[in-house]
Amino acid sequence: MAGAPRAQGSAGEPVRVPVWDGFVRLFHWSLVATLATAAASGFFGDATWVEVHLWSGIAAAALVALRVLWGFLGPTHARFGDFLAGPKAMRAHLRGLLSGGGVRHRGHNPLGGAMVLALLLVVALLAATGTIALGGVLKSGPLAFATSFATGWELRGLHRLLAFLLLGLIALHLAGVLVESRRSRENLVLALVDGRKEARAGDHPPAPRRARPVVAALLGGGLLAVSAAAVWSFAARPGLGVPSAPLDPTYAEECSACHVAYHPSLLPRASWATLMAGLDDHFGENASLDPETAAAIAAYLQANAAEAYDTKAANRLRRVAAERPFSITATPFWRRTHAGLPEALFASRPVGGRGNCEACHGDARSGRFDPTAIHVPEETTP
Amino acid sequence: MRLPTILLAVTLVATAGLALAASPVRQAILDGYAKEAGVAAFSAERGKAFFEASHAGGKPETPSCTTCHGMDPRMPGRTRAGKAIEPMAVSANPKRFTDSAFVEKWFKRNCDSVLGRPCSAAEKGDLIAYLSSL
Numbered sequence A: 001m002a003g004a005p006r007a008q009g010s011a012g013e014p015v016r017v018p019v020w021d022g023f024v025r026l027f028h029w030s031l032v033a034t035l036a037t038a039a040a041s042g043f044f045g046d047a048t049w050v051e052v053h054l055w056s057g058i059a060a061a062a063l064v065a066l067r068v069l070w071g072f073l074g075p076t077h078a079r080f081g082d083f084l085a086g087p088k089a090m091r092a093h094l095r096g097l098l099s100g101g102g103v104r105h106r107g108h109n110p111l112g113g114a115m116v117l118a119l120l121l122v123v124a125l126l127a128a129t130g131t132i133a134l135g136g137v138l139k140s141g142p143l144a145f146a147t148s149f150a151t152g153w154e155l156r157g158l159h160r161l162l163a164f165l166l167l168g169l170i171a172l173h174l175a176g177v178l179v180e181s182r183r184s185r186e187n188l189v190l191a192l193v194d195g196r197k198e199a200r201a202g203d204h205p206p207a208p209r210r211a212r213p214v215v216a217a218l219l220g221g222g223l224l225a226v227s228a229a230a231v232w233s234f235a236a237r238p239g240l241g242v243p244s245a246p247l248d249p250t251y252a253e254e255c256s257a258c259h260v261a262y263h264p265s266l267l268p269r270a271s272w273a274t275l276m277a278g279l280d281d282h283f284g285e286n287a288s289l290d291p292e293t294a295a296a297i298a299a300y301l302q303a304n305a306a307e308a309y310d311t312k313a314a315n316r317l318r319r320v321a322a323e324r325p326f327s328i329t330a331t332p333f334w335r336r337t338h339a340g341l342p343e344a345l346f347a348s349r350p351v352g353g354r355g356n357c358e359a360c361h362g363d364a365r366s367g368r369f370d371p372t373a374i375h376v377p378e379e380t381t382p
Numbered sequence B: 001m002r003l004p005t006i007l008l009a010v011t012l013v014a015t016a017g018l019a020l021a022a023s024p025v026r027q028a029i030l031d032g033y034a035k036e037a038g039v040a041a042f043s044a045e046r047g048k049a050f051f052e053a054s055h056a057g058g059k060p061e062t063p064s065c066t067t068c069h070g071m072d073p074r075m076p077g078r079t080r081a082g083k084a085i086e087p088m089a090v091s092a093n094p095k096r097f098t099d100s101a102f103v104e105k106w107f108k109r110n111c112d113s114v115l116g117r118p119c120s121a122a123e124k125g126d127l128i129a130y131l132s133s134l
Helices: A022-044 A047-073 A087-098 A110-137 A149-183 A188-194 A213-235 A249-254 A269-277 A291-303 A312-317 A332-337 A343-347 B003-021 B024-037 B044-052 B100-115 B121-132
Strands: A016-018 A196-198
Touching: A022 A047, A022 A149, A022 A188, A047 A110, A047 A213, A087 A110, A110 A149, A149 A188, A188 A196, A249 A291, A269 A291, A312 A332, B024 B100, B024 B121, B044 B121
Parallel strands: none
Antiparallel strands: A016 A196
């Protein structure tokens, strides 16, 4: 509040009183770190960054859960009751702002409080949509057993929108901090480091509340432990539409003679039928089989083609290139996802060709193609 | 080394060598081709020439056996898709030519890929003779 007289200490210095407790400060800067990591890996990382993105997101969600608890059990200025203002108080605050006056809040002012709520809410929604997207698209995490690829993909879009919304809110939040720092002539960032702010005459009188750290720690610990156990047990369920059976032995034997045995879920039925009908001219080689073996393999491929599964690979590789209908590496999706990898890498000894999925995908045989199983070999001379 | 030890060693090496040279199944496969071709013996030399030659008539991607098996049959080869192929020479890979269905399957495929026609019994016999002689 401009021009308000400051409370003076005995030496004439303004008295700086505790405002932000240790947990609130730790929470704030940890959230900054985890969200920065999640945003960087989400916006700029390729599939191999998924794990970093996941763990930073999980950490942010856990922090938000604990902060909500602390909003009911923390000390004075940590409580929601201290900074969540009703519409009347909000209007009064806005009027004060516009008239260049207004009361100084030692904790969050009503606008700042609304921002805190919005930020917590959007991070929580990001965690929820992220978990559904993870379950549906990558068939991993607690919702993999119940989420289709289509649902997961839609939620992934929403997750992206929320991420942009969060960036917008963070920009507003920083602008608000800057404006309020100038308006009240105090360093609000420093206050979030040492936890103290000046006590000034005319401050909005806080309603002092005692923190309940033991109850909060017990509840918080319990909440995290129960959530972790629930997530873990749900995540152990088999994913919806994820292949679980090992490859048919005859197929694995006959079709891995010249290259890796491609999982049948990597091409649609029509492609497998065309491929099996032309084994005597198979990519410039004769790969013919005796009729019984060929029939058995063709039946196995039809029963387990891309249409029979719901993994990302099965969904995406269903769309084949018209001119090369049974080339996995010619599909638009394959070309797009592998466009960033250098030609020399595919030609190198340890890889030996685009079609050698197993060189980079540890789980290629299972048909999963989980990004966390990607390990690209060190490039060596061909 | 004492005499009995040396004798034992010699016997062991000799039996191992014999076993390699004359797996009964491999001999039976060779005998079958000999009967079909109407010849008494095969030529390892002709087999070598056949193995290393560039043939016309097959698919352009695979002009020669060596396209995938390499010039030295004692070394592993490499398919066009980049997968290793175990050595063809019996000395390096004693399992070679001991399963007639397997042998026929691959002659059927690879003769068509490389030559654009089935191999004759004489060509098959010469080739096995060459790959057993290394």
